[in-house]
Amino acid sequence: MPIGDSITEGGSSFSNWRYPLWEKLFTAGYLVEYVGTRTSPSRIGDLRHEGYGGKDSAFLAKTVPPHFRENPADIVLIHAGHNHFADRKPVPGILKDTEDLIRSLREVKDDVVVLLALPIPSAKLPKYGYLPELQRELPELAARISRPQSPVVIVPQCEGYDPVKDNVADLVHPNASGARKMADRWFEALVKVMEKPVVSYHPRLVPYRKTAAGELHLHVFTPPASFSGPRPAIVFFFGGGWQRGTPLQFYPECDWFASKGFVAISADYRTAFTHRATPFDAVADAKSALRSLRGHAQALRIDPSKIIAAGASAGGHLAAATGILEGLDDPTEPSSLSARPDAMILWYPVLDNGPGGYGDAAVKARFQEFSPLHQVRSGVPPALVFIGDKDPLVPVDTIRTFQSKMKNSGVPCEVEIFEGAGHPVYPYQKGDSPLRDRALQHCERFLKGLGMFPS
Numbered sequence: 463m464p465i466g467d468s469i470t471e472g473g474s475s476f477s478n479w480r481y482p483l484w485e486k487l488f489t490a491g492y493l494v495e496y497v498g499t500r501t502s503p504s505r506i507g508d509l510r511h512e513g514y515g516g517k518d519s520a521f522l523a524k525t526v527p528p529h530f531r532e533n534p535a536d537i538v539l540i541h542a543g544h545n546h547f548a549d550r551k552p553v554p555g556i557l558k559d560t561e562d563l564i565r566s567l568r569e570v571k572d573d574v575v576v577l578l579a580l581p582i583p584s585a586k587l588p589k590y591g592y593l594p595e596l597q598r599e600l601p602e603l604a605a606r607i608s609r610p611q612s613p614v615v616i617v618p619q620c621e622g623y624d625p626v627k628d629n630v631a632d633l634v635h636p637n638a639s640g641a642r643k644m645a646d647r648w649f650e651a652l653v654k655v656m657e658k659p660v661v662s663y664h665p666r667l668v669p670y671r672k673t674a675a676g677e678l679h680l681h682v683f684t685p686p687a688s689f690s691g692p693r694p695a696i697v698f699f700f701g702g703g704w705q706r707g708t709p710l711q712f713y714p715e716c717d718w719f720a721s722k723g724f725v726a727i728s729a730d731y732r733t734a735f736t737h738r739a740t741p742f743d744a745v746a747d748a749k750s751a752l753r754s755l756r757g758h759a760q761a762l763r764i765d766p767s768k769i770i771a772a773g774a775s776a777g778g779h780l781a782a783a784t785g786i787l788e789g790l791d792d793p794t795e796p797s798s799l800s801a802r803p804d805a806m807i808l809w810y811p812v813l814d815n816g817p818g819g820y821g822d823a824a825v826k827a828r829f830q831e832f833s834p835l836h837q838v839r840s841g842v843p844p845a846l847v848f849i850g851d852k853d854p855l856v857p858v859d860t861i862r863t864f865q866s867k868m869k870n871s872g873v874p875c876e877v878e879i880f881e882g883a884g885h886p887v888y889p890y891q892k893g894d895s896p897l898r899d900r901a902l903q904h905c906e907r908f909l910k911g912l913g914m915f916p917s
Contacts, residue, residue: 463497463535464511465526465563466542469582469635471513472502476635479644480509486649488710491659493893497533505706505735506891518545518552519559527566534571537655539648540564541579541619544634548591556596557603568612576614577651578604582644585625585633593620617651619644663713665728668762670754671747675737678747680754681709681728682762683720685916694768694914695755696807697727699748701775701886704741704824705734711774711890718902723916725764727755731780741776741824741832745790748780749801756799768914771803771843774886775855776821778811782834785843789831805912806845807905810853810885814860835860838867844874846908848901850883878904 464470464480472478480496481504487494501508510533512526519542530538542560546552560578567574580597584590601616608614625633628640636644665681672678685693696719698712709728716726731747732739752769759766773781783790785806791797812820815833825832845868849861861877868875880887880897888895909915 463530463533463538464513465522465538465540466513467517467522467544468513468515469544470511470539470541471500471515472511473515473635476630476632477638477641478502478504479636479641479648480511481505482642482645483648484509485708485710486645487652488891489663489713490649490653491662492652492656493659493891495891497535499529499532503735505733506702506708507706516545519543519556519563523559523563523566526563527570530567531570535574536571537575537577537652538567539577539579539617541581541644543581543593543596544584544590546592548588551592553592553595553599557599560600561603561607564607564614573611575612575655577617577648577655578614579617579619579647580621582619582623582628582636582640583625585629590634613655615651615655617647619647621647661714661717663717665713665716668758670729671750673732673737678730678732679709680751681713681716681730683713683716683726683728685720685723685725689723689916692759692763692765693723693725693916694770694909695725695727695762695764696770696772697729697751697755697781697803699729699731699751699771699773699777699780701773701777701809702733704739704744704776704779704821706736707733707777711777712772714890714894714898715772715902719905722906725762727751741821742790742828744776744780745783745787745832746792748784749791750795752784752801752803753795753799757796767804769803770805770807770909770914772807772809773811774809776812778808779813779815779821779834781806781808782811782813782845783832785845786834786837787831788837803843805843805909805914807908808845808847809901810849810856810887811847811861812856813864819860820855835864835867838864838871838873840871840873842868842871842873844868844912845876846904847875847877848880848887848904849877850880850885850887852882853885855885876904876908 498510498512604614667679669677700707700711712728719726771781814835888897
């Protein structure tokens with residue numbers, strides 16, 4: 463449970479540490495869930511917390527304990543102490559409020575682990591001139607109230623933090639650099655109090671496209687050295703309605719495919735949240751990713767005739783778009799490199815963008831050029847589709863219609879229906895799932911049938 467003021471809550475004019483911390487933890491193999499009664503947006507959706515903009519330590523000591531009772535967490539991350547005034551000499555009161563807060567949390571959960579931050583400095587003076595004193599006094603408080611079953615661990619968020627370079631113009635709230643530094647500090651403390659995970663992920667980031675907001679990357683997982691020669695490749699596109707999402711969604715699948723001899727890639731692309739992009743921009747990125755793989759096939763040791771496009775939900779649409787849609791390419795890219803995959807594996811994909819279909823409000827009259835269901839024809843790649851029979855967004859009937867159109871065009875298309883599953887078929891943030899294992903078994907069988915699975 464993240465606890466604090468606006469620095470914990472986040473805002474539209476500054477950066478927040480909660481998403482980059484989650485990203486670091488997930489990549490390292492830790493499966494964590496933020497809890498709290500409040501939410502703030504991130505690229506993977508709303509993240510929960512107990513952050514209150516403009517509120518002081520006394521407010522937190524009074525407000526958070528009842529919410530902790532509703533959402534008892536194993537670990538709390540407290541970053542508090544701002545929103546006081548130096549001329550009122552607030553440090554003794556902040557220390558008392560912090561002790562009262564921790565005592566109240568222990569009344570709910572006597573083994574709660576407390577990570578207590580030395581708050582980041584501020585260059586907004588003289589208001590925050592008391593922060594150095596608070597940073598000096600908090601370790602003594604932590605040492606006095608820490609217990610073996612409920613440790614209070616000091617997290618030196620102030621160390622190495624430049625209140626001018628790492629804050630936005632208000633000199634109080636973190637910019638992107640400051641948020642990353644805070645995430646790093648929390649991560650360093652968390653890994654010392656959590657059980658080491660069995661699996662962690664170590665992809666290589668390869669830039670493939672420049673945008674106004676920076677480079678987009680392919681997150682590349684390579685197979686063991688025992689797999690020699692050009693290898694098949696599979697590239698995944700994350701879901702999120704073209705609005706949000708992260709390449710981390712498909713790290714577990716990429717790790718599995720790499721272990722089987724594939725070069726496995728999870729591709730970043732522009733979304734509304736990260737780049738204020740449109741779904742059409744996302745399609746251009748997906749096609750650019752496929753071209754980049756073929757253009758760098760030798761360097762990546764990829765067989766350019768065995769590239770599989772995969773994805774979930776809106777990412778499933780993008781994978782299907784690379785295989786089916788004509789047009790929507792970046793006109794500056796060479797047409798000599800094909801953006802069409804050799805097979806498609808689609809997790810609960812958005813395929814019908816026509817009137818009444820998913821996303822029709824975003825594409826409107828342009829659905830004919832955007833909707834894979836409306837462009838199925840001879841020569842498109844074979845497909846394997848996964849769908850839950852309880853999916854509230856993608857009707858099974860739509861998938862069956864797609865399968866029928868594919869077969870009528872002479873294109874193999876297999877559909878696997880997961881009984882009782884919804885949208886998603888399985889949640890990637892919760893770790894291993896028997897449904898993931900089942901899907902991967904289907905992938906292996908399907909690709910072996912096409913001669914695209916390493917022997």
